[in-house]
Amino acid sequence: MNKPLFTNIAMITQKKEKVQAFLEKPKSILKWDSDISLLEEQAEGLRISRVHQSLNDKEVITIKSDNDKVTYHIKGDRLDYEVMFELVEEDGLLEVSETLLLPEKTNSHLPLKLLKPIAKHAFASNLENLAAIAEQL
Amino acid sequence: MEKQLFGKEIKRIRKEKKISQSALTEGICSQSMLSFIESGKYVPNVQIIVKLCNRLDLDTDQLILNDHYEISSVEKFSKKCEELCNSHNYVELNDFLCRESVLDSIDTGQQMQAYYYYLACSQFHMDRDGRECLRSFKLSLAESDTTVTSTISMLSLMGAAAVYSKFGKKGSAISNIEKAMKRVDAVEYEKNLNILFYLQAYAYINLNMLVDAHNAIESGIEFITSHDTHYMLGNLFFLAAKIAEKAEESNQQRDSLQQSAIFEKLFSEKIFKNIP
Numbered sequence: 001m002n003k004p005l006f007t008n009i010a011m012i013t014q015k016k017e018k019v020q021a022f023l024e025k026p027k028s029i030l031k032w033d034s035d036i037s038l039l040e041e042q043a044e045g046l047r048i049s050r051v052h053q054s055l056n057d058k059e060v061i062t063i064k065s066d067n068d069k070v071t072y073h074i075k076g077d078r079l080d081y082e083v084m085f086e087l088v089e090e091d092g093l094l095e096v097s098e099t100l101l102l103p104e105k106t107n108s109h110l111p112l113k114l115l116k117p118i119a120k121h122a123f124a125s126n127l128e129n130l131a132a133i134a135e136q137l
Numbered sequence: 138m139e140k141q142l143f144g145k146e147i148k149r150i151r152k153e154k155k156i157s158q159s160a161l162t163e164g165i166c167s168q169s170m171l172s173f174i175e176s177g178k179y180v181p182n183v184q185i186i187v188k189l190c191n192r193l194d195l196d197t198d199q200l201i202l203n204d205h206y207e208i209s210s211v212e213k214f215s216k217k218c219e220e221l222c223n224s225h226n227y228v229e230l231n232d233f234l235c236r237e238s239v240l241d242s243i244d245t246g247q248q249m250q251a252y253y254y255y256l257a258c259s260q261f262h263m264d265r266d267g268r269e270c271l272r273s274f275k276l277s278l279a280e281s282d283t284t285v286t287s288t289i290s291m292l293s294l295m296g297a298a299a300v301y302s303k304f305g306k307k308g309s310a311i312s313n314i315e316k317a318m319k320r321v322d323a324v325e326y327e328k329n330l331n332i333l334f335y336l337q338a339y340a341y342i343n344l345n346m347l348v349d350a351h352n353a354i355e356s357g358i359e360f361i362t363s364h365d366t367h368y369m370l371g372n373l374f375f376l377a378a379k380i381a382e383k384a385e386e387s388n389q390q391r392d393s394l395q396q397s398a399i400f401e402k403l404f405s406e407k408i409f410k411n412i413p
Contacts (some may be wrong), residue, residue, distance in 0.1 A: 010395075029412050052346060052348075053346055053347075053348045053349060054348060055348065057383070068373050078352070108355065109141070109142055109355055109358035109359060110351070110354060110355060110358065110363070110374070111180040111182075112350070113182065113183065113381070114183065114186070114380070114381040115179050115351060115375045115381075115382045116381070117183065117382075117384035117388055118347045118348055118380060118381055119348070120384070120388055121347060121384040121387055121388055122348045124388070124391055135237075
């Protein structure tokens with residue numbers, strides 16, 4: 001069972017359908033996640049290698065979409081986690097909320113309370129990139 | 138797992154330093170909270186962790202080597218160097234190392250390597266632009282074999298990475314970190330290797346690479362516990378808390394900027410960004 005660790009929010013001027021389609025497309029991640037050094041589409045999912053500033057050096061991502069949610073399921077060399085994007089249109093703006101979910105038991109040595117602000121900080125940067133790209137779709 | 142290890146380490150250090158629970162918690166948190174922390178049932182917020190670690194004197198701006206290196210064939214010179222280093226008396230250490238009698242007593246390449254390492258450490262705390270310190274770390278490395286297989290070579294590489302990071306030279310810092318860590322699992326274990334992880338995280342913090350700093354600490358804890366030791370473990374926990382504190386501050390700044398931006402978008406409202 002995964003538990004939410006934090007949520008970041010971005011407001012953008014774009015149609016929900018466009019952003020949802022963009023998030024569902026595996027290769028879109030290259031456009032907003034700046035630390036990816038290698039991306040290969042394989043049978044088990046999207047295999048990703050990262051350079052720096054990431055929870056994992058290597059990850060396999062599978063993407064699932066359901067109504068207003070797009071969820072990235074990540075199996076990493078250090079940590080398994082999920083990133084859930086929820087899209088809500090309001091007053092002509094699109095609210096994109098990004099929630100990081102972690103298994104209740106991780107193999108981390110450090111308390112999750114110490115990881116939380118660091119991961120929130122790193123994911124917020126990528127969400128900012130995503131918001132900027134999504135506005136130009 | 139993580140709660141137990143953190144709590145156990147706090148308890149071990151508190152007992153080692155002969156500090157009572159009430160003395161450690163005074164003005165920080167309740168004694169019962171500390172009992173929960175030490176038994177692994179609770180992890181407090183970042184601010185409390187930082188305060189507890191501060192009181193346990195885990196701040197490591199000044200590192201102490203677990204085992205010292207000989208800088209001279211004259212035993213009393215090596216001993217004096219060790220004493221000055223352990224007491225963090227860097228100005229006196231620097232003066233001592235620059236004495237002609239000390240320089241004349243260096244006989245072997247290994248002693249020369251250690252000599253420059255200690256000289257660099259003293260300069261690290263005195264140097265304004267880091268040039269002298271970097272030069273000494275490089276001279277220490279010049280005395281080593283080219284494959285970097287000794288702990289002191291790795292420490293010199295990581296020391297240089299720390300200096301580069303302090304002056305924002307990201308490329309050189311990362312390159313040195315990678316070289317220093319390349320053979321950490323291949324060389325024969327000695328406790329001083331634990332310092333590498335601390336310095337690696339320290340360098341990443343200076344470069345504002347907070348996730349990498351956190352990962353370095355995770356790897357360090359894995360490395361230290363797999364060798365059944367505690368040396369530097371408490372310091373790593375403290376540094377992890379400092380990284381989290383820095384990230385929290387940055388998140389708060391970002392949140393308030395974001396709120397202004399959201400208001401601006403929602404209400405087409407101009408926010409006064411430069412209030413005198």
